[in-house]
Amino acid sequence: MSLGSVPLKYKISIDRDQCMKCMRCVDNCSYGVYRIENDKILIDSRRCTACHRCISMCPRDAISLQEKPVDYRSHPLWTAQAREDIINQARTGKIILAGMGNAMDYPVIFDRLVLDACQVTNPSIDPLREPMELRTYLGKKPARLQFTRDDKGDIELKTELAPNLKLETPIMIGHMSYGAISLNAQLSMAKAVARTGTFMGTGEGGMHESLYPYQNNMIVQVASGRFGVDINYLERGAAIEIKIGQGAKPGIGGHLPGEKVCTDVSCTRMIPLGSDAISPAPHHDIYSIEDLAQLVRSLKEATEWKKPIFVKIAAVHNVAAIAAGIARSSADAVVIDGFRGGTGAAPKVFRDNVGIPIEAAVAAVDQKLNDQGVRNEISVIASGGIRNSADLAKSIALGADAVYIGTASLIALGCRVCGNCYRGLCPWGIATQRPDLVNRIDTDVGAEHVANLIHAWTLELSELMGAAGINSIESLRGNRDRLRGYMLDEGMLNVLKVDPVGA
Amino acid sequence: MCGIIGVIDRTKARMDGSSIKRALSLMNERGSGEGAGYVAYGIYPDYPDCYAIHVFFDNLIEPKSKVDEVLQKWGRIVHQEEIPTYEQPGLKKEHVPWRYFYKPYTDFIVGSNNPAEDIVKHLVMAVNSTIPGALIFSSGINLGVFKAAGWPEDVADFYRIEDYKGYIWLAHNRYPTNTPGWWGGAHPFNLLDWAVVHNGEITSYGTNKRYVESNGYKCTMSTDTEVVAYLFDLLGRRHGLPSEMVVEALAPHFWDEIDRMPEKEQKLQRTLRLTYGPALMNGPFAIVVATSKGIVGFTDRIKLRPLVVGENGSRLYISSEEAAIRVMDPEVNTIYMPRAGEPVVGRVVQ
Numbered sequence: 050m051s052l053g054s055v056p057l058k059y060k061i062s063i064d065r066d067q068c069m070k071c072m073r074c075v076d077n078c079s080y081g082v083y084r085i086e087n088d089k090i091l092i093d094s095r096r097c098t099a100c101h102r103c104i105s106m107c108p109r110d111a112i113s114l115q116e117k118p119v120d121y122r123s124h125p126l127w128t129a130q131a132r133e134d135i136i137n138q139a140r141t142g143k144i145i146l147a148g149m150g151n152a153m154d155y156p157v158i159f160d161r162l163v164l165d166a167c168q169v170t171n172p173s174i175d176p177l178r179e180p181m182e183l184r185t186y187l188g189k190k191p192a193r194l195q196f197t198r199d200d201k202g203d204i205e206l207k208t209e210l211a212p213n214l215k216l217e218t219p220i221m222i223g224h225m226s227y228g229a230i231s232l233n234a235q236l237s238m239a240k241a242v243a244r245t246g247t248f249m250g251t252g253e254g255g256m257h258e259s260l261y262p263y264q265n266n267m268i269v270q271v272a273s274g275r276f277g278v279d280i281n282y283l284e285r286g287a288a289i290e291i292k293i294g295q296g297a298k299p300g301i302g303g304h305l306p307g308e309k310v311c312t313d314v315s316c317t318r319m320i321p322l323g324s325d326a327i328s329p330a331p332h333h334d335i336y337s338i339e340d341l342a343q344l345v346r347s348l349k350e351a352t353e354w355k356k357p358i359f360v361k362i363a364a365v366h367n368v369a370a371i372a373a374g375i376a377r378s379s380a381d382a383v384v385i386d387g388f389r390g391g392t393g394a395a396p397k398v399f400r401d402n403v404g405i406p407i408e409a410a411v412a413a414v415d416q417k418l419n420d421q422g423v424r425n426e427i428s429v430i431a432s433g434g435i436r437n438s439a440d441l442a443k444s445i446a447l448g449a450d451a452v453y454i455g456t457a458s459l460i461a462l463g464c465r466v467c468g469n470c471y472r473g474l475c476p477w478g479i480a481t482q483r484p485d486l487v488n489r490i491d492t493d494v495g496a497e498h499v500a501n502l503i504h505a506w507t508l509e510l511s512e513l514m515g516a517a518g519i520n521s522i523e524s525l526r527g528n529r530d531r532l533r534g535y536m537l538d539e540g541m542l543n544v545l546k547v548d549p550v551g552a
Numbered sequence: 553m554c555g556i557i558g559v560i561d562r563t564k565a566r567m568d569g570s571s572i573k574r575a576l577s578l579m580n581e582r583g584s585g586e587g588a589g590y591v592a593y594g595i596y597p598d599y600p601d602c603y604a605i606h607v608f609f610d611n612l613i614e615p616k617s618k619v620d621e622v623l624q625k626w627g628r629i630v631h632q633e634e635i636p637t638y639e640q641p642g643l644k645k646e647h648v649p650w651r652y653f654y655k656p657y658t659d660f661i662v663g664s665n666n667p668a669e670d671i672v673k674h675l676v677m678a679v680n681s682t683i684p685g686a687l688i689f690s691s692g693i694n695l696g697v698f699k700a701a702g703w704p705e706d707v708a709d710f711y712r713i714e715d716y717k718g719y720i721w722l723a724h725n726r727y728p729t730n731t732p733g734w735w736g737g738a739h740p741f742n743l744l745d746w747a748v749v750h751n752g753e754i755t756s757y758g759t760n761k762r763y764v765e766s767n768g769y770k771c772t773m774s775t776d777t778e779v780v781a782y783l784f785d786l787l788g789r790r791h792g793l794p795s796e797m798v799v800e801a802l803a804p805h806f807w808d809e810i811d812r813m814p815e816k817e818q819k820l821q822r823t824l825r826l827t828y829g830p831a832l833m834n835g836p837f838a839i840v841v842a843t844s845k846g847i848v849g850f851t852d853r854i855k856l857r858p859l860v861v862g863e864n865g866s867r868l869y870i871s872s873e874e875a876a877i878r879v880m881d882p883e884v885n886t887i888y889m890p891r892a893g894e895p896v897v898g899r900v901v902q
Contacts, residue, residue, distance in 0.1 A: 180808065419766040527759050527830070
């Protein structure tokens with residue numbers, strides 16, 4: 050018995066009058082949509098992922114793409130997606146894999162929050178004319194200052210500051226490992242963060258030699274697979290991040306298929322060529338909070354207490370209490386990854402159903418740490434679905450010190466969020482290790498685009514702060530007074546500690 | 553827009569309230585007749601070791617019996633009376649101002665370096681957040697706040713502030729936008745030894761409020777000035793920072809300036825900013841803060857509100873308007889405008 054084929058997802062057509070048969074579409078499509086027969090470009094729409102590579106490279110705008118060209122009988126519950134997933138699983142008996150972030154139609158809380166501006170009673174501040182301070186320090190802060198007085202009665206500072214990361218703007222690029230993404234994608238971002246005075250994560254894939262020149266702007270990651278971790282790696286990082294979980298797939302580990310483990314990836318990750326790189330779900334030396342505290346201390350000892358240690362957790366229901374536990378360790382920052390966080394590959398059921406949104410998570414964490422009187426002693430980094438400078442400003446007003454962006458920085462490199470990262474065929478040269486595809490990224494141009502994005506958001510954040518009469522990022526942090534909820538229910542307003550519009 | 557003025561006699565020579573009333577009334581352009589107030593230090597020499605607790609009661613039945621009860625639970629009321637007031641045609645008496653002279657039992661709490669102050673602070677927070685119809689608006693030793701909704705001269709005459717003699721006076725002429733007509737919203741704000749008058753709007757209020765709340769304070773007066781008093785109490789009293797350093801924490805140097813400082817100073821300023829980031833006050837403001845040891849005036853980091861300083865011998869004046877200083881002291885010989893964020897300090901000479 051055959052289940053037959055499911056309908057096409059996308060239909061590609063070429064305007065033959067416009068087409069000049071330059072063959073750019075044929076060359077650019079790594080999924081094999083186009084082929085030439087008898088001097089004619091033929092199309093296999095079934096292979097299309099809507100990555101837009103052909104469309105963006107067509108000099109005549111001759112290609113058009115239609116989503117869902119075949120209708121199902123409409124049904125509110127049995128959506129096309131639900132039916133196709135079942136057909137797929139009936140055929141394979143397997144877990145469905147997916148890339149990028151949560152694709153379910155949950156309401157976006159960011160879009161139900163509005164920012165404030167000054168009128169009359171306080172002047173707005175023009176960032177073109179007045180200083181606007183976005184500099185952010187991430188790391189442990191003292192609870193209070195302590196002084197001694199010298200013989201002359203002058204004040205001597207007794208408090209010693211722990212090492213902090215200095216960011217010129219509160220935007221960092223999150224951890225996307227070498228293996229999951231290409232070296233050229235990493236290099237582009239590394240050059241961009243070095244240029245904009247901020248940081249990026251290496252992900253759990255070690256640090257490739259060619260990134261060494263940018264190591265002062267890189268945060269190295271220690272995840273459950275410990276891939277690429279040795280003392281050389283730890284010492285190169287500006288900070289170290291222990292990854293407990295990831296917003297796209299809380300509670301489970303990672304899997305880099307052997308096909309993506311080429312020579313360079315195998316050397317950097319310190320694993321055999323072509324072998325699957327499987328990160329276990331838990332760290333096998335962390336079975337409780339005290340084990341985490343011990344790992345934090347071990348990493349600190351190994352690097353002589355010179356580097357801040359971050360701990361990244363997925364935003365799960367109990368995120369606030371977990372963050373409070375982390376705050377009690379020697380960790381310098383806690384990273385909260387919301388359920389919209391991107392990924393190279395995750396089981397679809399996790400990506401779409403597990404975890405909570407970053408807006409609620411960061412508000413809850415900030416509140417819990419504040420209630421316990423330790424909020425300023427540890428930094429909070431928000432990540433998972435931050436799309437623009439407004440999301441950035443709102444995250445900070447809800448209590449984050451800084452944010453990690455991931456998908457946004459990939460889009461700056463060409464990514465069109467087609468969600469097929471796990472297939473290793475990314476035509477933009479991002480989520481692939483195929484040399485011909487990787488070479489499509491010119492790292493200098495890529496760096497410029499990513500740096501432009503960070504710069505543009507920084508400018509917009511300055512303008513938003515100036516309009517709100519704030520000239521220092523500290524005064525936006527946790528300042529829920531400058532947010533209002535629009536059409537959010539009372540329960541959610543209470544979690545966010547935000548008043549409704551008009552109040 | 554509001555008008556503020558403060559004066560200290562550094563030799564502790566006491567002045568009555570008549571001249572500051574004139575100075576404040578001169579700045580009526582800056583107010584709207586919906587709030588004015590005065591605080592004076594050194595006015596209760598007969599009770600040198602008692603906390604003078606000023607309360608607004610809505611009536612003297614339920615709220616007062618509850619306040620009496622909680623005060624007596626935590627200490628001894630040495631003396632209490634209604635604060636004398638005199639009917640004014642332009643001022644409606646909304647509350648009964650009452651004062652207690654109070655000594656807390658210091659052996660009732662543990663783990664405190666200053667049990668008396670911590671008890672009084674606790675009582676202020678508890679009364680203001682849990683007893684309807686009672687508001688403690690002044691709680692220091694040998695000092696008192698006198699405020700109401702009205703023009704400065706009416707408020708002054710209502711309390712006859714010329715009958716009080718203090719060596720420090722702060723006064724405030726209010727143009728409210730937030731809580732007009734509410735007596736509790738008038739300035740000065742006071743907690744223990746700290747009193748604050750403030751012209752401006754603190755755009756970082758949400759952040760500052762969360763920070764003081766996280767340190768055990770409760771903001772109950774629905775206005776941003778309250779938080780200044782609590783920040784001074786937290787940093788100045790509980791963390792023991794000298795007042796110049798408190799000002800540097802609240803209105804810190806810009807990073808550009810800090811980066812250019814000599815290394816030792818740079819380290820101090822960086823540590824200060826990192827430690828007290830949530831205490832940084834943003835938005836337009838000019839503030840004068842007093843304690844029994846002196847006064848300090850400062851503005852926001854880009855001076856979006858005016859502040860003028862005058863000096864004459866042992867007297868130091870800080871005000872929104874030069875004219876107000878001159879009407880208070882025609883002999884004043886030095887007048888200058890401090891730079892943005894720069895603290896102006898007047899200390900009592902021992």
